[in-house]
Amino acid sequence: xxxxxxxxxxxxxxxxxxxxxxxxxxxxxxxxxxxxxxxxxxxxxxxxxxxxxxxxxxxxxxxxxxxxxxxxxxxxxxxxxxxxxxxxxxxxxxxxxxxxxxxxxxxxxxxxxxxxxxxxxxxxxxxxxxxxxxxxxxxxxxxxxxxxxxx
Amino acid sequence: xxxxxxxxxxxxxxxxxxxxxxxxxxxxxxxxxxxxxxxxxxxxxxxxxxxxxxxxxxxxxxxxxxxxxxxxxxxxxxxxxxxxxxxxxxxxxxxxxxxxxxxxxxxxxxxxxxxxxxxxxxxxxxxxxxxxxxxxxxxxxxxxxxxxxxxxxxxxxxxxxxxxxxxxxxxxxxxxxxxxxxxxxxxxxxxxxxxxxxxxxxx
Numbered sequence: 001x002x003x004x005x006x007x008x009x010x011x012x013x014x015x016x017x018x019x020x021x022x023x024x025x026x027x028x029x030x031x032x033x034x035x036x037x038x039x040x041x042x043x044x045x046x047x048x049x050x051x052x053x054x055x056x057x058x059x060x061x062x063x064x065x066x067x068x069x070x071x072x073x074x075x076x077x078x079x080x081x082x083x084x085x086x087x088x089x090x091x092x093x094x095x096x097x098x099x100x101x102x103x104x105x106x107x108x109x110x111x112x113x114x115x116x117x118x119x120x121x122x123x124x125x126x127x128x129x130x131x132x133x134x135x136x137x138x139x140x141x142x143x144x145x146x147x148x149x150x151x
Numbered sequence: 152x153x154x155x156x157x158x159x160x161x162x163x164x165x166x167x168x169x170x171x172x173x174x175x176x177x178x179x180x181x182x183x184x185x186x187x188x189x190x191x192x193x194x195x196x197x198x199x200x201x202x203x204x205x206x207x208x209x210x211x212x213x214x215x216x217x218x219x220x221x222x223x224x225x226x227x228x229x230x231x232x233x234x235x236x237x238x239x240x241x242x243x244x245x246x247x248x249x250x251x252x253x254x255x256x257x258x259x260x261x262x263x264x265x266x267x268x269x270x271x272x273x274x275x276x277x278x279x280x281x282x283x284x285x286x287x288x289x290x291x292x293x294x295x296x297x298x299x300x301x302x303x304x305x306x307x308x309x310x311x312x313x314x315x316x317x318x319x320x321x322x323x324x325x326x327x328x329x330x331x332x333x334x335x336x337x338x339x340x341x342x343x344x345x346x347x348x349x350x351x352x353x354x
Binding site: 007009010016027028057058063069096101106110112114116119120121126129140146148151 | 240
């Protein structure tokens with residue numbers, strides 16, 4: 001009786017454990033992919049004096065269901081940044097470049113969990129970073145930026 | 152010498168315990184070749200029974216103590232299950248890495264507006280992808296599924312000007328609501344970005 005009870009508690013705990021473990025694994029993957037994309041962007045910038053995708057103000061989207069916008073985005077990313085973006089991992093990728101009026105070049109990369117789930121132990125469900133022409137990578141907190149804007 | 156209990160009979164044995172002379176009737180053979188009087192024999196029997204009970208009790212206690220000391224399969228099972236449970240709850244509550252450290256503090260208010268403009272644009276595109284190729288009616292529809300801000304932070308959305316465009320190709324127009332004179336006004340649409348220098352003071 002006690003053994004059955006213990007096994008019951010174990011199996012009941014195993015379900016949320018597996019989900020959390022899987023989510024954190026995707027979080028680790030997102031952090032690793034962000035690092036690789038940023039490193040790829042630096043390499044691309046050094047070779048082309050601009051970020052990928054070019055021309056400036058272009059956007060590249062890769063969704064977890066394999067949808068690419070524009071078509072061929074996955075192979076373009078692989079060719080330009082030497083990064084293979086895996087699909088079907090519940091992560092959406094969005095990359096955009098921008099040139100400011102002062103000719104500063106920015107690149108934004110967002111990796112979102114889809115549907116939203118906690119990628120990291122602090123409860124964040126996304127990873128967002130920007131890089132500038134000096135190679136400064138800044139991880140962004142949308143909530144903090146919103147608070148700053150609302151000041 | 153006569154028997155202690157029968158004065159008319161000769162003593163044949165002596166009690167091994169009290170040395171009393173005993174006749175054949177009064178002598179009890181307590182052990183082979185050892186004789187005792189009735190009283191001593193009774194006393195010996197009672198004592199041996201008592202000591203037997205004590206011995207048995209001691210043996211039982213020892214066995215129990217030994218049983219307690221030796222771990223059975225159930226004990227190991229219990230320990231393994233406890234370790235498993237604790238480690239699983241550890242992973243559920245504290246598992247995984249925290250998100251990389253956010254360095255957005257380096258961004259000033261003016262820059263924050265522009266950075267958020269692009270991030271909101273990305274969120275609109277994700278909304279369109281997952282909500283059947285339609286664009287949100289209001290920017291507040293993006294929170295919190297597509298735009299990761301707290302619900303009580305929606306007021307910052309007033310810093311943006313957003314409207315759906317009747318032309319399905321253009322989709323929407325998103326720009327900063329307040330742009331100073333002489334600053335570049337960026338308008339983001341589904342097809343790209345439009346730039347214009349603001350000539351008048353923004354509303």
